[in-house]
Amino acid sequence: xxxxxxxxxxxxxxxxxxxxxxxxxxxxxxxxxxxxxxxxxxxxxxxxxxxxxxxxxxxxxxxxxxxxxxxxxxxxxxxxxxxxxxxxxxxxxxxxxxxxxxxxxxxxxxxxxxxxxxxxxxxxxxxxxxxxxxxxxxxxxxxxxxxxxxxxxxxxxxxxxxxxxxxxxxxxxxxxxxxxxxxxxxxxxxxxxxxxxxxxxxxxxxxxxxxxxxxxxxxxxxxxxxxxxxxxxxxxxxxxxxxxxxxxxxxxxxxxxxxxxxxxxxxxxxxxxxxxxxxxxxxxxxxxxxxxxxxxxxxxxxxxxxxxxx
Ligand code: PSU
Ligand code: MN
Numbered sequence: 001x002x003x004x005x006x007x008x009x010x011x012x013x014x015x016x017x018x019x020x021x022x023x024x025x026x027x028x029x030x031x032x033x034x035x036x037x038x039x040x041x042x043x044x045x046x047x048x049x050x051x052x053x054x055x056x057x058x059x060x061x062x063x064x065x066x067x068x069x070x071x072x073x074x075x076x077x078x079x080x081x082x083x084x085x086x087x088x089x090x091x092x093x094x095x096x097x098x099x100x101x102x103x104x105x106x107x108x109x110x111x112x113x114x115x116x117x118x119x120x121x122x123x124x125x126x127x128x129x130x131x132x133x134x135x136x137x138x139x140x141x142x143x144x145x146x147x148x149x150x151x152x153x154x155x156x157x158x159x160x161x162x163x164x165x166x167x168x169x170x171x172x173x174x175x176x177x178x179x180x181x182x183x184x185x186x187x188x189x190x191x192x193x194x195x196x197x198x199x200x201x202x203x204x205x206x207x208x209x210x211x212x213x214x215x216x217x218x219x220x221x222x223x224x225x226x227x228x229x230x231x232x233x234x235x236x237x238x239x240x241x242x243x244x245x246x247x248x249x250x251x252x253x254x255x256x257x258x259x260x261x262x263x264x265x266x267x268x269x270x271x272x273x274x275x276x277x278x279x280x281x282x283x284x285x286x287x288x289x290x291x292x293x294x295x296x297x298x299x300x301x302x303x304x305x306x307x308x309x310x
Pocket of ligand 1 (some may be wrong): 022025026029104120122243280
């Protein structure tokens with residue numbers, strides 16, 4: 001039922017750096033064939049920094065931690081793949097389904113295998129309009145209970161970001177800004193009104209993780225956020241306008257639940273004439289590289305396991 005790839009298994013056993021990657025971005029977040037290239041490119045960026053990529057997915061009822069190139073290629077083309085959050089894993093394993101794991105689903109696999117660093121694009125969070133329809137991604141709860149540092153470009157622009165940041169505080173998840181003071185908003189660099197704890201060195205992140213999981217015995221995750229560089233980030237006002245339009249379109253079409261995030265991402269790509277897609281690919285690569293560098297740092301001075309902490 002749990003299938004850890006031999007290369008990932010031996011890296012973990014030797015204490016070498018490993019970075020988990022999600023696959024909902026492959027099956028539901030990006031158009032084909034860009035989806036396959038994006039994950040291959042993230043995996044290559046991780047290897048370049050000296051870490052081993054562990055792509056997590058469910059294949060015919062088995063939770064895989066680490067996919068072969070052929071398995072990845074097959075999933076990238078699979079039209080019938082499910083979108084699997086933490087809630088959906090048991091059902092998929094029980095019924096022999098295949099699917100891409102979201103941030104929450106991937107964190108379950110990372111926890112089982114003992115992987116401490118995970119790279120993604122943008123986490124899910126509190127959706128706009130939550131006052132009427134309480135749509136909150138299970139990414140937040142899973143981040144709160146998994147001893148893993150997730151590297152993302154903040155949370156997706158399509159969300160209610162002030163509410164998402166509040167929820168992260170409620171769940172006691174430290175939110176760090178990689179060389180930034182503002183919570184990144186996926187395609188944009190963020191605004192001063194939504195501040196995060198700035199970090200300028202990966203040794204600081206590694207130390208914070210060690211203290212959280214070791215001395216403090218807090219078993220929850222850490223969120224390291226990285227904004228796109230200025231020259232690649234999209235304009236805040238343009239994105240805000242496109243998101244407002246996309247959210248209104250989704251409302252009019254009655255799109256809800258798991259279908260909402262993929263719908264909004266596709267609508268934005270259209271509204272921005274592909275600019276959002278380009279930014280999405282750039283931030284995925286940048287997050288993979290930063291996560292790999294953090295994994296190397298953590299491997300050099302491994303944090304205490306929360307389960308064995310006093
Ligand atoms: N990041 C991306 N593209 C995506 C996602 C993240 O660049 O498609 C996915 C992640 O897998 C995340 C999910 O966990 O969207 C959130 O979906 P929901 O809001 O339904 O929980
Ligand atoms: Mn949801």
